[in-house]
Every structure is written in structure tokens, then in C-alpha cells.
């Protein structure tokens with residue numbers, strides 16, 4: 001029973017996640033950029049602008065300039081999350097690639113550090129009046145959701161180990177549309193349920209910042225307005241032509 | 244907690260970036276005067292609040308979001324990390340939480356969420372979505388006119404979210420439903436009718452320029468021309484109209500004229516485009532901005548010039564540097580050997596570096612100087628070939644013309660520069676309280692260098708900054724004349740060929756005067 005329910009849930013979550021994101025990304029990409037608005041000083045070439053975006057994505061460069069605490073917790077959270085995600089690839093890949101095998105022994109460490117960072121981020125929301133002022137219910141809930149995912153994952157890793165071989169068989173089965181029985185430990189069921197929930201809300205929440213960072217004109221535009229004309233939308237171009 | 248008091252000499256001391264206590268509602272009463280029906284209709288907006296304002300506003304918001312990737316991405320991507328919360332000078336000066344950039348964005352974002360996102364439609368309470376009520380509309384009028392569109396927040400946001408883009412969109416919506424702002428709309432009307440923000444007609448302009456020629460001649464013994472509408476000149480110089488009119492702007496204008504004279508180029512002003520500033524940007528209307536920009540193109544074509552040079556004006560330079568080519572280009576009838584357009588500071592520094600200007604730095608020895616990076620030059624444009632030239636070039640000019648130069652604290656200059664407090668269409672008397680409070684961080688940074696290095700003057704390259712500082716400096720215990728134009732400093736130091744000053748200098752050095 002659990003197997004069918006969770007399989008259905010994950011198919012649904014995948015459709016919502018991939019489909020929802022695709023729609024939103026297409027929307028971002030289709031919306032015109034009428035004017036050139038890089039925040040300067042900015043790189044003068046497109047390659048430079050690409051590197052600027054990369055340094056935002058990888059190092060959170062602007063956040064570092066802005067506030068060292070938010071940067072520290074935010075960056076640690078994202079990096080450990082990335083590492084944990086890489087580690088989870090072993091449930092979906094057979095044979096397990098070396099890179100994934102390499103991070104394998106540190107799962108507990110990453111999980112703990114990630115949880116610490118999440119607790120710090122959540123505490124800031126409660127404790128710093130400026131941040132409390134701008135926080136909505138969903139901001140607390142999203143952090144809470146991530147925290148619960150981390151905690152249930154840690155439980156699976158360190159307290160109530162589940163049948164990993166069976167879990168992997170379930171995951172591989174999902175990908176091949178060949179359902180395999182899912183172990184029914186409660187920690188695992190909770191963990192998977194929450195992950196599916198996160199996938200579903202992703203495209204409809206401010207988690208959209210993940211694709212958003214690549215589409216921000218103040219960051220991804222090159223500062224070359226004098227050298228290269230930034231063509232305006234047709235409506236404005238028509239006015240110039242008439243003039 | 245009490246709202247911070249009006250600025251006094253005491254408030255002018257302390258850490259420029261000191262965090263205020265939150266004072267909700269402290270600035271709710273700060274509002275610009277509404278534009279009159281005549282001012283509104285002159286720009287093609289409804290004369291007063293339209294009956295179906297709610298639906299019109301939502302429809303316009305939809306159009307704007309569909310027409311601007313920046314707006315869409317910024318409304319969707321904020322993670323409420325709080326990094327920007329202490330970056331706005333209006334928040335630092337007022338403590339009103341709605342002046343935190345993210346909270347300002349949220350005033351628009353909550354309505355966007357309500358109408359354009361799934362979560363906002365079905366579970367508004369969860370994501371802070373709200374209907375556009377009269378109270379929200381009142382907040383828009385109030386707080387979107389407490390943003391000078393200076394982009395300081397954008398520098399510090401991990402996604403580069405630019406609150407200026409959001410303020411512009413909000414003001415566009417307000418105009419569309421009939422709630423325009425008097426100051427900006429009245430001025431744009433004057434540009435359309437007369438050619439400049441001040442409403443200075445061509446005749447008066449001509450007289451002004453002639454009397455300036457007389458002044459310069461009296462001062463130096465050299466007739467430096469300030470030509471108007473001279474067809475076939477090489478360069479069209481476009482400056483903010485304040486340069487024709489008030490101190491310390493005019494002294495800057497004299498500086499441009501002297502530099503151009505020494506360069507030996509032919510140049511001219513245009514009465515049709517006697518305004519560099521483009522307030523279409525302030526009200527977020529790309530169409531209006533384009534109409535104003537096209538005037539400059541037309542003037543350049545009519546006068547058959549080869550080059551376009553802009554005077555000292557922050558927002559004007561942003562529009563000229565980044566938008567002119569897009570909105571009124573391609574300007575391929577101009578000479579591609581020169582930057583299109585060129586900033587007067589680029590022009591001057593080039594001459595200095597090539598040794599074409601004779602400069603007597605000692606003429607500025609009574610002045611101990613610092614430089615205010617005007618935000619729209621600093622964060623929304625460039626000078627020179629390298630990123631950051633907008634910081635180095637004006638400083639290089641200043642260092643070449645004066646002996647005592649000191650920078651303010653690094654967290655208050657260059658890309659982190661603090662707005663003067665009067666930019667973005669807020670330079671109007673009814674917003675004086677806001678302007679004074681918004682200037683506090685900059686005034687404190689100035690106080691630091693005044694105490695530490697005995698700085699007496701601050702140079703700026705923006706007409707609005709200069710006008711604003713003339714007003715607020717005295718309130719913070721400085722001399723009103725402590726604000727100077729960059730080219731005013733150049734004007735003081737420049738030794739015109741054949742001038743009295745040249746003779747004196749030659750005599751002092753025991754050299755025979757070349758002029759006699």
C-alpha cells in the first residue's frame with residue numbers, strides 16, 4: 001500500500017516540480033528586458049557577466065558584502081544541502097559514481113551542519129526585529145519544512161536505520177516504472193513525504209529564487225551600453241523609427 | 244520607541260550606518276503633492292483618480308510584469324533574507340520599517356501575489372498576499388515616494404533585486420490611475436513645452452549665457468564663448484538646466500565652458516534640448532522617458548553635431564549612458580571615434596592627461612575636499628573603459644585640480660555610496676522632512692572627514708545632489724556653500740591661455756608672458 005501511495009506521490013511531485021519550474025523559467029525567459037540595467041561597476045563583456053552570476057551562485061558574493069552572518073549561515077546551508085543531494089544520488093544511480101562515493105562517509109556531518117545552519121536561519125527570523133518584520137507565515141514554514149526533512153534524514157542515518165538496499169530498489173524502480181516495495185519505517189515515510197511536499201511547493205514559492213538568480217538583469221547584463229546597442233521592445237523601436 | 248527627531252547638529256554625529264530602532268508608521272504621513280489634472284493630462288495620464296482604479300491598477304501591474312523581466316524576477320525571487328534591510332538611507336534616517344527595501348517591495352509584491360500567483364490567490368494569508376485596498380494605495384503613494392531609486396539595496400541583495408525597478412513600476416501604476424506626483428509630472432510637462440526642467444525659455448537662456456560670458460571675461464580677461472544653437476558645431480553639450488541658473492551648478496557650467504574653450508573644439512548648447520535630466524525615469528514611464536530622450540537626438544541631428552557630451556547630472560547620465568542608445572538610437576550619425584555619449588569628466592580628464600590644460604592647484608588651497616559619489620553615476624552607469632571608471636575619473640580630475648583631497652569612509656562611497664536623500668523625484672519642499680532624514684547617513688560620513696581631516700567642501704556630479712545638499716548642509720551644521728561642482732573646482736584652477744591668471748603665474752615664475 002505504502003509503495004503505491006508513495007510512488008504516486010513522487011510521480012506527482014516530479015511532474016509538479018519539473019513542470020512548474022519549466023513554466024516559470026519559460027516565463028522568466030520570455031519576459032523582455034526593455035533596458036540595460038546592470039548594477040555597476042559591472043563586467044563589460046558577456047563572459048564577465050556570466051562569471052559574475054557564477055560567483056553569486058557559488059559564493060553568494062553580494063550577500064558576503066552585505067551581511068557576514070546571513071552569508072555564513074546561508075552559504076553553509078546551501079553547500080551542505082548540495083553535498084547531501086549529491087550523496088542521495090546513490091539511491092538513483094547504479095553503479096554509484098566515484099564523486100558520490102567520495103562524499104558517502106560524511107553524510108552525518110553534512111546533515112548536522114546543515115541542520116545547525118537552518119536553526120540559525122530560523123532563529124534570525126524570530127530574533128532580529130527587522131527580519132521578523134518582513135517574514136511571512138510561509139517563510140517560517142519553508143524553513144520548518146527543510147528542518148524537518150533534515151531531522152528525519154538524520155534520524156534515518158544515525159538513529160533508526162532503514163533497509164537501504166530496499167529503499168534503493170524502490171527508487172530505481174520508480175525511474176523504470178517498475179514498482180519495488182518501499183520499507184515502511186515511519187522515519188523514512190515522513191522523510192519522503194516532506195521531500196515530496198517540498199518538490200511540489202518549489203515552483204509556487206520563493207524557492208523560485210533558484211532559477212531567479214540566473215535571470216536577474218542587474219547581475220547578468222554586461223555593462224556595454226555605449227559599445228553595443230541594447231535593442232528595445234518593438235513598441236519603443238517603432239517610436240524611434242518614426243522620429 | 245519615539246521616532247527619531249528632526250535632524251539637528253547632534254544627529255549629525257555618529258556612525259553613518261548606525262542601525263535605528265524600528266518605528267512603525269513613523270513616515271506614513273510623508274506624501275508628495277498630487278499632480279493637478281492639467282499636469283496629468285499633459286503627459287497622457289487621467290486627470291484624477293479613475294473610478295475603476297482597482298481594476299485599472301491590477302491590469303497595469305499585469306502589463307508591467309509581462310513587459311519587464313526585472314520586475315517579474317524581483318517580485319518572484321525575494322527570499323526575505325533581510326540582507327537589504329539596513330541598506331536604505333531612508334530607513335537609516337527614519338527607522339520606519341516600510342523604508343527597508345524589502346518591505347518597500349512587499350507593498351507591491353503582496354498585491355502581485357494576490358492577483359498573479361497561485362498561492363496568493365488561494366492561501367493569501369500564508370504568503371502575505373493582500374488585496375489592493377485604499378489603505379494599501381495610500382501606502383504606495385507614501386512609501387514609493389520615499390525611494391530615491393538609488394539602487395544601494397540592489398548592490399547588497401544576493402539576487403540583485405533592485406527596489407528602484409519596483410518603485411518605478413508602482414509610480415507608473417499610480418500615474419495610470421490618475422494619482423501622479425506633482426513635482427515630477429509638472430517638470431516633465433515643462434520639458435515638453437519649453438525644453439528644460441526649469442521652464443527657462445530660449446531667450447532667457449541666451450541672456451544667461453551672454454552674461455556668463457561677460458562674467459568670465461571680467462574675471463579672466465578672456466572671452467570664453469557659451470554658444471547656443473550653433474549649427475555645425477562639433478559637440479552638443481547637454482547639461483541639467485540647474486546649471487544655467489543656481490549655485491553651485493553655474494560655477495560648474497563655467498568650468499565646462501573653460502575646458503571646452505581650452506580644448507579648442509567647437510561646441511554648442513541647444514535650446515530645444517536644454518535639459519539633460521530625464522524625469523521620465525523617476526515616474527517609471529519608459530514611454531515618457533523615450534519622448535524626453537528623443538529631444539536630445541533631434542537636437543543633435545538638427546544642429547548637425549558630431550559628438551554628444553553630458554554635463555554633471557546623476558540620473559541624466561544613467562539615462563544617457565544606458566538608455567539613450569536604446570530609446571533614441573542608434574546614434575550612428577555621430578562620430579564613432581568618441582564615446583557616444585561622453586561624460587564631461589571623461590572629456591576633461593582626457594585633456595588633463597594629455598597635458599592640454601594648464602592648472603594652478605593652489606587656487607583651491609583654501610578648500611579641503613571630499614567627493615560624493617552620486618548614486619546613479621556610481622551604481623547605474625560607467626565612465627571610461629574600465630568598470631569603476633565612474634569612481635576613478637572624477638577623483639582623478641579633482642586630484643589634478645586641488646591639493647587637499649580626502650575620501651569618506653569606504654562603506655559610504657563608490658558602489659556603497661549613500662544617496663543625498665533628494666534623488667528620484669523627491670527634491671520637493673513638501674518632502675523636506677524625509678529629505679533631511681534621508682541625508683543623515685551621508686552627513687555623518689561627511690562629519691567624520693570634517694573632524695578627522697578638516698574637510699570643508701564636498702564635490703558632486705549631480706544637479707539633484709547639489710541642490711539637495713545646499714538645503715540640508717546647514718541643518719547638519721555645515722556651511723551651505725560646502726557643496727561644489729566638480730567642474731567648479733576645475734574652473735577655479737584652470738589657467739586660460741592669455742588670461743590675467745596666466746600672466747600672473749608667468750610673472751611669479753619669472754617667465755615672460757606668452758600673451759603679451
Ligand code: SF4
Nearest residue numbers: 321322324325327400
Ligand atoms: S536582500 Fe534581496 S532577497 Fe534578501 S530580503 Fe532583501 S530583496 Fe529580499
Ligand code: SF4
Nearest residue numbers: 331390391393394396
Ligand atoms: S533604491 Fe535606494 S532609496 Fe530605494 S529602497 Fe533601495 S536603497 Fe532605498
Ligand code: SF4
Nearest residue numbers: 557618663666707708
Ligand atoms: S540625487 Fe544624487 S545622490 Fe541622490 S539619488 Fe540622484 S544621483 Fe543619487
